[in-house]
Amino acid sequence: MKERLVVIGNGMAGIRTLEELLKVAPDAYDITVFGAELYCNYNRIMLSPVLAGEKTIDDIILNDDQWYADNNITLHKGKAISQIDRIKRRVIAEDGSEETYDRLLIATGSRPFIIPVPGHDLDGVVSFRDIHDVDQMLDAASKHKHAVVIGGGLLGLEAANGLMEQGMSVTIVHLMDSLMERQLDSAAAEMLKNSLQERGLNFLMQAQTEAIIGKERVEKIRFKDGTEIYADLVVMAVGIRPNFELAKNAGIHCERGIVVNDTMQTFDPRVYSVGECVQHRGLTYGLVAPLFEMAKVCANHLAQYGIGRYEGSVTSTKLKVTGIDLFSAGDFTGNEHTDELVFQDASRGVYRKLVVQDNRIKGVVMYGNTLDGSWYFDLMRDETDISDMRENILFGQAHLGDSGHGGEENRVAAMSDDAEICGCNGVSKGDIVKAINEKKLFTLDDVRAHTKASSSCGSCTGLVEALLAYTVGGDHSVAPHLKPVCGCTDLSHDELRKAIVEQQLKSIPATMQALNWKKADGCPKCRMALNYYLLCAWPAEYKDASQSRFINERAHANIQKDGTYSVIPRMWGGGTTPSELRVIADVAEKYNVTTVHVTGGQRIGLYGLKKEQLPKIWKELGQAGLVSGHAYGKAMRTVKTCVGKEWCRFGTQDSTHMGVELEKLTWASWTPHKFKLAVSGCPRNCAEATIKDFGVVCVDSGYELHIGGNGGVKVRATDYLCNVSTEEEVKEYCAAFMQLYREDAHYLDRTAPWLERVGLTYIKEKILEDEDGRKALAERFLLAQKHAQVDPWQERVEGAEQHEFVPLKEING
Amino acid sequence: MMTDNWIEIGTINDIPRQGARVVRRKEGDIAVFRTNEDKIFALRDKCPHKGGPLSQGLVHDNKVTCPLHNWNISLDTGLAVAPDEGCAARYPIKLEGEKIFLSLVAK
Numbered sequence A: 001m002k003e004r005l006v007v008i009g010n011g012m013a014g015i016r017t018l019e020e021l022l023k024v025a026p027d028a029y030d031i032t033v034f035g036a037e038l039y040c041n042y043n044r045i046m047l048s049p050v051l052a053g054e055k056t057i058d059d060i061i062l063n064d065d066q067w068y069a070d071n072n073i074t075l076h077k078g079k080a081i082s083q084i085d086r087i088k089r090r091v092i093a094e095d096g097s098e099e100t101y102d103r104l105l106i107a108t109g110s111r112p113f114i115i116p117v118p119g120h121d122l123d124g125v126v127s128f129r130d131i132h133d134v135d136q137m138l139d140a141a142s143k144h145k146h147a148v149v150i151g152g153g154l155l156g157l158e159a160a161n162g163l164m165e166q167g168m169s170v171t172i173v174h175l176m177d178s179l180m181e182r183q184l185d186s187a188a189a190e191m192l193k194n195s196l197q198e199r200g201l202n203f204l205m206q207a208q209t210e211a212i213i214g215k216e217r218v219e220k221i222r223f224k225d226g227t228e229i230y231a232d233l234v235v236m237a238v239g240i241r242p243n244f245e246l247a248k249n250a251g252i253h254c255e256r257g258i259v260v261n262d263t264m265q266t267f268d269p270r271v272y273s274v275g276e277c278v279q280h281r282g283l284t285y286g287l288v289a290p291l292f293e294m295a296k297v298c299a300n301h302l303a304q305y306g307i308g309r310y311e312g313s314v315t316s317t318k319l320k321v322t323g324i325d326l327f328s329a330g331d332f333t334g335n336e337h338t339d340e341l342v343f344q345d346a347s348r349g350v351y352r353k354l355v356v357q358d359n360r361i362k363g364v365v366m367y368g369n370t371l372d373g374s375w376y377f378d379l380m381r382d383e384t385d386i387s388d389m390r391e392n393i394l395f396g397q398a399h400l401g402d403s404g405h406g407g408e409e410n411r412v413a414a415m416s417d418d419a420e421i422c423g424c425n426g427v428s429k430g431d432i433v434k435a436i437n438e439k440k441l442f443t444l445d446d447v448r449a450h451t452k453a454s455s456s457c458g459s460c461t462g463l464v465e466a467l468l469a470y471t472v473g474g475d476h477s478v479a480p481h482l483k484p485v486c487g488c489t490d491l492s493h494d495e496l497r498k499a500i501v502e503q504q505l506k507s508i509p510a511t512m513q514a515l516n517w518k519k520a521d522g523c524p525k526c527r528m529a530l531n532y533y534l535l536c537a538w539p540a541e542y543k544d545a546s547q548s549r550f551i552n553e554r555a556h557a558n559i560q561k562d563g564t565y566s567v568i569p570r571m572w573g574g575g576t577t578p579s580e581l582r583v584i585a586d587v588a589e590k591y592n593v594t595t596v597h598v599t600g601g602q603r604i605g606l607y608g609l610k611k612e613q614l615p616k617i618w619k620e621l622g623q624a625g626l627v628s629g630h631a632y633g634k635a636m637r638t639v640k641t642c643v644g645k646e647w648c649r650f651g652t653q654d655s656t657h658m659g660v661e662l663e664k665l666t667w668a669s670w671t672p673h674k675f676k677l678a679v680s681g682c683p684r685n686c687a688e689a690t691i692k693d694f695g696v697v698c699v700d701s702g703y704e705l706h707i708g709g710n711g712g713v714k715v716r717a718t719d720y721l722c723n724v725s726t727e728e729e730v731k732e733y734c735a736a737f738m739q740l741y742r743e744d745a746h747y748l749d750r751t752a753p754w755l756e757r758v759g760l761t762y763i764k765e766k767i768l769e770d771e772d773g774r775k776a777l778a779e780r781f782l783l784a785q786k787h788a789q790v791d792p793w794q795e796r797v798e799g800a801e802q803h804e805f806v807p808l809k810e811i812n813g
Numbered sequence B: 001m002m003t004d005n006w007i008e009i010g011t012i013n014d015i016p017r018q019g020a021r022v023v024r025r026k027e028g029d030i031a032v033f034r035t036n037e038d039k040i041f042a043l044r045d046k047c048p049h050k051g052g053p054l055s056q057g058l059v060h061d062n063k064v065t066c067p068l069h070n071w072n073i074s075l076d077t078g079l080a081v082a083p084d085e086g087c088a089a090r091y092p093i094k095l096e097g098e099k100i101f102l103s104l105v106a107k
C-alpha cells in the first residue's frame, strides 16, 4: 500500500510542494489536502490586481478541481484542521472528521496581525489576506465612500490603490514618518508618497490608532492625538504572523514560526513544513520566491531522494501598483563600513541607490525606472566584484548593441503584443504573456520550457525576466543563490569543477555517481559541460566521451539545416597560398560542393557535403597540408590578421606573422565557449582585435593586449590588459589568459561574461601581478595542447570513429 | 494486415552506447538508437520540427535531442516532449542475442 501524505493548508507553498513532488515521484503517495478556504489553490499575490479590478478571481486560480482529480489528490475545501495527533499519526478537522498520515506537511501560511484596539471587531474592519477579504472590500466599495488603510507597507499601499481604483476615497495611516520603511530609504519613500498623492491617495503619517468607533459598522477612527476621521471601511495591513498554533499545540518545536532544518523537516521527522509558517535558520519569509525554493527541497525529500538542501534565500520586493516602478533588495541602510552610490534625477522621477561594501553590492533601492533591478539583484546575490564597473554601474546594464531586438528603450510594458521577444524561436510578447497567465508560470525556466523563449541564444533573457516581473508581479524570480548546472544536479558550475579535481573524478559516469546525479544518464546540458570540465582537468588521461559532444564536435564538421555538413579548413592567420586554393577548388568541384563562401573568420567554407563524403574530402585536403579548421566547436576558432608592416604603410609590427604564431600556439584547444583572436598591425585596427576574446594591437613599441571582447549577440569591446614588447611575451600572456579562462569559466560562458563575473582586477592579478602564476598557467596550457593538437581530420581519415561516417546498413528496394 | 518482416541490420556492438546509426533506404533513412542501458529503438531519421537528422542528436535516457533546434523526442513513442508537438514514425525493432532486427512497417 502507498504511504499517505496529508497536507494542511491549500495555499501557495503547500500546493507548490505537491507540484514539485508529482514531477519527481508521481506515484509515491496517496495525497489528501485540507484547506480552510473555500477555494482551490490560487495565486495570493494577485489579490492586489483583483482588488484593483485588473483581474478576476478566475484569472488567479492556479490549480482547479480538475487538477486535484487528475492527480488523485483528495481535496477538502473549507475544512480547517484543529488538531494534530502525532501519536496516532492523524489530523482532526473542525467538523470532527479525521485522516491518518505517514507523513504530514504543514503549510498554514500566516495570519494578518490585527491591532487589538477597541472596535477592531466591528463590521467593516478587514484584513487583506484572502479572497474573502477582497470580497468584503469590493462589497464595501460598492456601497460606501470612505476607506482607511492602516499600514503604509507593501500590502497596505496595494490595498489602498485597489480601493481607490474601485472609487473610494482612501486615507493611509502610517505609524512611521516614512512609507515602506522596511524596503525603502527615505528618499525613495518620499518620491513614492508624492506620486501616490498625485494619484489621489491621502496620507496621515506618524499617526497612532487609538480606537475604531461605530455601533455595528465602523464609522470613525480616533488617533492618539485626539483627531478623528470618517471611515466606512478599515483595512488593517500592519503585518503578518506565522500561523503555527496548530503545530505548537501538537508539541512541535516552534519559536517565531515552526522550526525546520535544511530539509524542511520539523523536530518530528515525519512532519514537514514549508511556507510562511516556518522559521528556517532563524528567519521567516513573507514572499513567494523563498517558499518555492523550500517547496522544491521538501518535495525532493518527500520523494526520498534526499539530496536537496534549502539554505535560505535573498529576497527582493516590488510594489504591484500599475504605473509605479519600485524595487528593493538587501540591506539598503548601510553602516560605517559601506558606501552609497546614488543617482537621482528628480524631474524624470528616477532614483537609484546601491549600498556597497568591499566592492560587493549589499543592497539596492530603485524608484522610477527599475528595469535593471534584476541585474543588480543578480550581482548582489552572486557577490560579484563590481570594482571595474563602479563608475558606470548606476547607469544600468548597457543594452547597447544587442542584436536581434533593438535597444534599451524597449520597455516591455510598452511593447505591443505581437512584438517579437525571442528572435531565435519567433516568440512574441503576447505568446509569453499568455503562457504565463494560462499555464501559471513563475520562473524563467518555466517560461523556457513552455514557450521556448530565451532557450536558444539567451540574448532575450533580460526581456523575458522583465515580462515575468510585469505579468506576474512581485517576486517571480526563484533562481537559487548559485545556479545549478542543470536539473540533474544541485551543484553549481564552480562546485562541480572543484569536486572533479578534489575527488579525482576522471569520467562522466564516475562523476555522476560520486556526486549523486539525479538522472543516471544526465542531460545534454550537463554531459557536454562535464566532458569539457573533465578534459580540462585531466588533459593527459581523460578519454573524450564523444557521445556527450554535440554533433559538430563529434563529427568535426558543422551540421547544416538540411542535415548536410560544412568543412572549413584552417588558414593560418587568414593567409593562404595558390596551391591551397587549388586543392580547395578541386575538392569543391569533385564533390559537387553547392556553396563556397568566404567566412567572417578569414577562411573559406565548403557547404552542402554529405557525412559519408567527409573522410574522403579531409584526406584530399590533408594531403595538401590543410588541417581541421575547428570552425564548429567550443574551441579556438580563428586568428584574424591584417597585412601589417609587411605591406601596409601604417603597419608597426608584423601582424600577420604574429597571428600565424598565435594560431599555431592555440589551435585545437577546447575552451568553455568558442574563442577568437585577432592581430591588427596598428591602432586603425583593421582586424577588429578589440572585439575578440584575445586581441593584439601592434604599436610602435610592441604589442597592446586586449581581452574579453566579442561580436555576436551582445557586442562587447575588449578591456585593455597591458603592453608587452616581444612576440614571445604575447604568446606567453595569450597562453596564460586562455588557460585561466579554460580553468575558471563556466561551460558556455564566453570570455566576456566570465570576465564581467570575476572582474578585470582578478584577471590582472593572475596574469600581470603574479609572474610565477602566469608562467605556470602558460605551462599548463602548453601541456594540454600537447595532447589536443592532433588533427582530428587526419585521425578520421585513418579510421577513427568510423561508425560515424558509414551507415549501419543500406537497404535497397 | 501485414506481418512484421524482420531484417537483420547488424549487432548491438555496431552502435555506440548513447549513440545512433543510420539504416539507409530510398524512402528515407531510419535512425537506430542504443541507450546507455542497451535498449534499442528505431525512428524515422527526420525530426517532426524541421526534418533534422535525429540520428545525429544526443541520446539521454529514452530521449534524443535533435541537433538542429534541441527538440527532445521520446525514443519509445516518437513523440516530441512538451511544449513541442509532433511525432516521428516508429519502426518495430528487436534484439536477439546481439543481433538487431528491424521491420520496415512503420507504426
Ligand code: SRM
Pocket: A558, A559, A560, A561, A566, A568, A597, A598, A599, A600, A601, A602, A603, A605, A630, A631, A632, A637, A638, A674, A676, A691, A692, A709, A710, A711, A712, A713, A714, A750
Ligand atoms: C561560417 C560563419 C559564417 C560565414 O559564412 O561567414 C559562421 C557560421 C555560424 N556561426 Fe558564427 N560564423 C562565422 C563567423 C562569426 C563571427 C565573425 C568573426 O568571427 O569575426 C561572429 C561574431 C564575432 C564573435 O563571435 O565574437 C559570429 C558569431 C556567432 C555567434 C554569436 C556568438 C556570441 O558570443 O554572441 C553564434 C552562436 C553561438 O556560438 O552560440 C554563431 C554560430 C554560428 C553557427 C556555428 C551556428 C550553428 O551552430 O550552426 C553558424 C554555422 C553556419 C553553418 O551552417 O555552417 N556565430 N560568427 C563564420 C565562420 C568563421 C570561421 O571561419 O570560423
Ligand SMILES: Cc1cc2nc3c(=O)[nH]c(=O)nc-3n(C[C@H](O)[C@H](O)[C@H](O)COP(=O)(O)OP(=O)(O)OC[C@H]3O[C@@H](n4cnc5c(N)ncnc54)[C@H](O)[C@@H]3O)c2cc1C
Pocket: A008, A009, A010, A011, A012, A013, A014, A034, A035, A036, A037, A044, A045, A046, A047, A048, A079, A080, A081, A082, A107, A108, A109, A110, A128, A129, A130, A155, A243, A246, A274, A275, A276, A277, A285, A286, A287, A288, A289, A291, A318, A320, A473, A474, A475
Ligand atoms: C495581497 C497580497 C499580496 C501579495 N503580494 C506578494 C508579492 O507581490 N510578491 C510576493 O512574493 N509575495 C506576495 N504576497 C505574499 C504571498 O502571497 C505569500 O508569501 C504566500 O501566499 C505564502 O504562501 P503559504 O503557502 O505559506 O501561505 P498561504 O498562501 O497563505 O496558504 C496557507 C493556506 O493554509 C490555510 N490554512 C491555515 N490554517 C489551516 C488549517 N488549520 N487547516 C487548513 N487550512 C489552513 C489558509 O487558509 C491558506 O489558504 C502577497 C500576499 C498578499 C496577501
Ligand code: SF4
Pocket: none
Ligand atoms: S551563419 Fe550566423 S548569423 Fe548567419 S544565420 Fe547562421 S548563426 Fe545566424
Ligand code: FES
Pocket: B047, B048, B049, B050, B051, B052, B066, B067, B068, B069, B070, B071
Ligand atoms: S529540426 Fe529538430 S529541432 Fe528543429
